[in-house]
Amino acid sequence: MPESRRTKELPATLLTDPEMIDACRVRDFARVFRLVKARAGIYPSMIARQCELTPSRVGEVIAGQRQLLHMDVIERIADGLRIPGHMLGLARREWETPPALAEREPPGPLHPPAGLRPLAALPGVEVDSILALAAGAKPSPSTLQALRSSIEDYWRHDDEHGGETLRPAVVGQLRYVEGLLKGRRPTPMQNGLYGIAAELARLTGWTYFDARQYQQARAYFSEALQLAREIDDHPFMANVLACMSLQATYQDKPADALALVSAAQDQARFASGATPRVRAMLAMREAFAHATLGDRKATHDAISEAHSQFERIHEGDSDPAWVMYFDEPKLIVDTGIAHGRLGEAAIAEPLIADALVREDPANQRGRAFHALWLARTQLQRGKLDQACHTAMEALVPAAAVSSERVAGHLREFYEQLAPYREVPAALAFEARLRAMLPPPGQRTPSSIRT
Structure with a gap:
């Protein structure tokens, strides 16, 4: 449907209303159109325009004088009014996946040099x-x-x-x-x-x-x-290798991640400037690598080492500036994420929730990441309503930051909701998602920071 002919999204409260769900299930379009008019302010003439019907035909349907049975007409109604396909017994509509979650092709290689230019x-x-x-x-x-x-x-x-x-x-x-x-x-x-x-x-x-x-x-x-x-800045070399290890976990290359963080720890052992905070950060990256490999014991050992090193931090330590982000909330949330990677959702959930409360509000990307991790653990524990609510809270910082990694986390959670598409909480999350995250090319400061 041309963009100029699209109407606003139906409110989540209407899509999750039992009367609307029942009317769609039996394809009682007289009730559907009346509810759309009363609850969304979309009048018959607008319904006709959005669904490519004549106004007289819409009027006859509302008056109970005509039924709509042809599949192509039902599909036009689903697309025109943005009614999810499953509510009308249709396949999932193409527009139901928010454009903001569509995979984007990375630009062509820029060929940055391997060394100094x-x-x-x-x-x-x-x-x-x-x-x-x-x-x-x-x-x-x-x-x-x-x-x-x-x-x-x-x-x-x-x-x-x-x-x-x-x-x-x-x-x-x-x-x-x-x-x-x-x-x-x-x-x-x-x-x-x-x-x-x-x-x-x-x-x-x-x-x-x-x-x-x-x-x-x-x-x-x-x-x-x-x-x-x-x-010979060995602590900084350890830091760079730790970044590369984290990237390897995102690329689903856990063996590479472990090799890189092991090399980082070797650099730290070689350096007198590797403070307890640096060693704690590296131990947590090691935990991520082991968790991605599914090695429970090694993950737990690395987590214990991270906490042991963190307890050795003293106020007078000469920590490099680049590691100061690794504070107590970061230690706790990373601990939760490591447990979450192992599938230990019951351990992960309270840790991530506690750290999220204490996280710096200005760290939009971190808050989005961690809220989505919390939602994921809640979903794993069968707390669907709570998971969707947490994910909706994550949309505010997610919309404020330009990050494909955040979009990837959001996409993963969205895909994990697939078995629950017809549940009201999931429907409400999808409606909020489409409202808050328009297609990337249409984003404006006002549309992504509300």
């Missing part, structure tokens, strides 16, 4: 000239501090809105710092620039990972490793 490799003479001038400048300690501060801003923006929109700025800054690295500078300054470039490369990789563009993510993570190796 020479200035000549950058596109455009003008850009080369500008960066050459920048490389000739003499950065000061305040330059390093400004760059580190901008990285903190990038990470905050990534949590609140997703990394896709900030990626061009991050890549531009990465190129700028790589240009500065071409000059000869005192060792402390040069090492500081290498560290900043490594963090920018990791952040770029993270934005690709969050967009589920895994090949690009791996290339930038590899570049971050190379930059960190230049200055």
Whole structure:
């Protein structure tokens, strides 16, 4: 049906009303049309237009003078009024899967380099000239501090809105710092620039990972490793390897995930700068890998190690800035997720619920992830109504952040509801989902942040 002819969604309260369900079941369109008029404000003339019927025919149906029996007409009514197919004894309609949950093809490969890029490799003479001038400048300690501060801003923006929109700025800054690295500078300054470039490369990789563009993510993570190796920053190398391990769990490559986190722990053992917080974070990533493999004992052992290391944290620890996100709520929610990956929903549910209450409201992506994990565990425990309610709460932060990983979690939960499509709670969730998450090309700030 052309977009211009579509009407608003029927309210969830109408689709879940027993009278409406019964009227649809027996295909009593006189009752259906009367309910649509009374409860949704869609009048006969509008019904006729939406369903490609004549107004007189709709009037005859409402008056009980005509029945609608032809399948093509019933399908037009389902599509025109957005009545789920199963309510009318039809197959699931194409529009019932919200466009926001449709799989999106990733863009073609961008071929980021495996190592540092020479200035000549950058596109455009003008850009080369500008960066050459920048490389000739003499950065000061305040330059390093400004760059580190901008990285903190990038990470905050990534949590609140997703990394896709900030990626061009991050890549531009990465190129700028790589240009500065071409000059000869005192060792402390040069090492500081290498560290900043490594963090920018990791952040770029993270934005690709969050967009589920895994090949690009791996290339930038590899570049971050190379930059960190230049200055023997073993804790940071452990951090990058931990990111790559997490990506492997998303790619359903648990053996790779375990190998990568084991390498990360080797780097941490080699480094004097690996604080208890760093070791706790790495142990939790190990738990994720074991849980994905289905190894219950190894998962429980890794969880215990994470909590043991976390208990050793002291206020005076010199934790690197990049690990400060791993606080107590994060430890608890990750513990719940690890149990959830093992199918231990009864253990996972209260842990995730507790952490969600204490999570920073500004971390939109985290709140969306964790609420969907909570909904998943509730569904596994047979708490359908509660699971759908939790998932509806997750839609608010999910709509506010641009993240294909969030969309993937939402899609998985949506697919897990397939056996319950006719249950009122599931119908209400689907209606809310379509209302809050319009097709990606139609999103506007006002439509995704209500």
